[in-house]
Amino acid sequence: MTHAVTDVVTMIDRSVRLARRNVDTLFASILLPLLMMALFVYVFGGAINTGTEYVNYVVPGILLLTTGYGAASTAMVVADDMNSGMIDRLRSLPIHSFAVLTGHVVASVARNAASTAIVILASLAMGFRPGGGVVDWLAAIGLLLLYVVALSWLAAGLGVIAKSVESASTLSFFMLFLPYLSSAFVPPESMPSWLQPVSEHQPITPVIETIRSLLIGTPMGNSGRLALAWCSGLLLFSVVLATSLYRRRNSR
Amino acid sequence: MIIEAIGLRKSYGANEVLTGVDLSVEEGSVLALLGPNGAGKTTAVRILTTLTKPDSGTATIAGYDVLREPARVRGAISLTGQYAAVDENQTGRENLVMVGRLMHLGRRTAQRRTAELLEQFGLTDAMDRRVKTYSGGMRRKLDLAMSLIARPQVIFLDEPTTGLDPASRSAMWDAIVELVRGGTTILLTTQYLEEADRLADRVVLLDHGRIVASGTADALKTQIGGERIELRFSDEVQLLKATGVLDGVAGELVLNVPSDGTAAHLHHVLDVLRDNGLEPERVSSHRPTLDDVFLALTA
Numbered sequence: 001m002t003h004a005v006t007d008v009v010t011m012i013d014r015s016v017r018l019a020r021r022n023v024d025t026l027f028a029s030i031l032l033p034l035l036m037m038a039l040f041v042y043v044f045g046g047a048i049n050t051g052t053e054y055v056n057y058v059v060p061g062i063l064l065l066t067t068g069y070g071a072a073s074t075a076m077v078v079a080d081d082m083n084s085g086m087i088d089r090l091r092s093l094p095i096h097s098f099a100v101l102t103g104h105v106v107a108s109v110a111r112n113a114a115s116t117a118i119v120i121l122a123s124l125a126m127g128f129r130p131g132g133g134v135v136d137w138l139a140a141i142g143l144l145l146l147y148v149v150a151l152s153w154l155a156a157g158l159g160v161i162a163k164s165v166e167s168a169s170t171l172s173f174f175m176l177f178l179p180y181l182s183s184a185f186v187p188p189e190s191m192p193s194w195l196q197p198v199s200e201h202q203p204i205t206p207v208i209e210t211i212r213s214l215l216i217g218t219p220m221g222n223s224g225r226l227a228l229a230w231c232s233g234l235l236l237f238s239v240v241l242a243t244s245l246y247r248r249r250n251s252r
Numbered sequence: 253m254i255i256e257a258i259g260l261r262k263s264y265g266a267n268e269v270l271t272g273v274d275l276s277v278e279e280g281s282v283l284a285l286l287g288p289n290g291a292g293k294t295t296a297v298r299i300l301t302t303l304t305k306p307d308s309g310t311a312t313i314a315g316y317d318v319l320r321e322p323a324r325v326r327g328a329i330s331l332t333g334q335y336a337a338v339d340e341n342q343t344g345r346e347n348l349v350m351v352g353r354l355m356h357l358g359r360r361t362a363q364r365r366t367a368e369l370l371e372q373f374g375l376t377d378a379m380d381r382r383v384k385t386y387s388g389g390m391r392r393k394l395d396l397a398m399s400l401i402a403r404p405q406v407i408f409l410d411e412p413t414t415g416l417d418p419a420s421r422s423a424m425w426d427a428i429v430e431l432v433r434g435g436t437t438i439l440l441t442t443q444y445l446e447e448a449d450r451l452a453d454r455v456v457l458l459d460h461g462r463i464v465a466s467g468t469a470d471a472l473k474t475q476i477g478g479e480r481i482e483l484r485f486s487d488e489v490q491l492l493k494a495t496g497v498l499d500g501v502a503g504e505l506v507l508n509v510p511s512d513g514t515a516a517h518l519h520h521v522l523d524v525l526r527d528n529g530l531e532p533e534r535v536s537s538h539r540p541t542l543d544d545v546f547l548a549l550t551a
Contacts, residue, residue, distance in 0.1 A: 007354060087337075088303060088331065089351070092330070094324075
């Protein structure tokens with residue numbers, strides 16, 4: 001058991017160090033969401049009617065986009081690892097099989113926390129005026145964290161089965177696409193009727209609605225419960241998927 | 253026997269990579285798996301190091317079953333693969349300490365072993381540079397150092413010198429000889445006959461997934477014939493005369509005379525030729541190389 005702790009800590013140490021030194025990915029996962037936010041607030045925002053200040057409407061969506069992007073890059077990091085000579089060494093060591101992926105997931109969460117903090121600061125500078133008390137903020141951060149962990153595990157699983165870094169980036173593309181079909185940038189009511197169910201019955205919308213409700217006081221409805229259910233389910237599914245794919249790849 | 257494998261078989265689809273391979277390696281000795289590309293060398297190593305499961309057959313390393321006790325096997329071995337298994341974006345020192353910790357050495361022990369190995373492999377000056385700035389030879393050295401950090405009982409080296417320049421190859425050979433002196437058991441794969449000849453106590457010749465010959469390098473050479481003296485003549489007439497007075501096998505302007513390799517025998521051959529008024533153009537002595545063995549057995 002103590003070995004398991006050492007294994008995981010050592011692998012987290014490795015992944016965080018590698019992530020910190022992968023300047024391109026780090027830079028992109030901060031810069032891209034900032035650019036997207038500027039684009040929506042200053043360029044598209046004026047034409048989108050949400051009944052509130054658009055910046056207040058869009059920031060929760062941008063936060064999810066940020067974390068989605070950061071989590072998706074985990075798929076590429078894992079794929080890079082799985083296709084390097086290093087993985088054979090790691091697998092021929094007497095370590096627990098979940099240690100390698102856990103290291104990458106924790107590094108992903110740390111990277112996301114940093115970029116999310118920067119995005120929140122930038123949004124305040126662009127005029128985002130959230131309400132909400134300490135408890136609301138803690139709840140919002142907790143939900144975002146759960147969402148990031150779940151998404152990072154899913155990305156790690158995609159990274160394990162990807163044949164190359166390029167295919168990992170293709171596989172993770174839908175993670176970046178899903179937010180556009182949610183209530184992140186425009187109210188679902190403005191979408192064509194056939195698209196509205198897609199927007200309403202996907203995990204991103206309840207997560208965004210919950211964060212909106214916590215931070216800017218829109219009605220919560222049952223979004224909170226739905227968001228928790230989606231995220232926990234996704235987490236459970238992703239962990240099982242990623243670790244079993246990792247093991248299966250091990251025995252070829 | 254510290255490595256014992258019986259009847260290893262493995263196919264990928266219709267492609268039979270191993271068709272029943274038996275191996276046994278005595279503790280403290282070096283076994284070379286010799287064979288061309290696609291002979292199944294790497295697959296055999298992957299099975300023995302728990303990375304791949306065989307379709308059938310069993311193997312034990314240091315008494316542990318590779319299928320039933322993979323974790324214990326991994327604790328007793330190390331693998332240095334064909335491609336340097338190092339993190340490009342970590343420094344040499346970080347790579348070593350990390351593997352030491354994953355082999356469950358204490359923090360201090362891992363750091364002490366790291367310093368020792370960096371020194372031993374001449375990497376101390378480069379230890380705080382990221383590995384991506386290292387040359388190919390330095391990466392291989394670091395890779396091998398990472399394999400040695402927890403003093404494994406058995407070391408697997410999969411083509412340890414493929415792609416290295418002659419100087420780095422010779423440095424790698426020295427490092428391997430040093431390990432053997434320290435009593436480590438080594439199983440290495442190679443395409444280079446010279447490498448097997450130089451490093452291995454026993455050689456197993458693998459071709460199309462089956463063992464075609466095994467034994468010491470010397471035994472294999474003897475198996476296809478001993479030493480010979482090659483006499484080259486300037487014309488057919490001389491060759492014909494020589495064939496009459498010496499017991500040998502004639503080729504094109506060449507007579508091969510079996511020999512015991514002593515100077516006395518060489519003297520005798522030359523005396524016989526002189527007494528008969530024959531003067532070969534060139535004289536050379538040949539020991540069969542593993543190349544000859546290889547060609548004779550895999551052709």
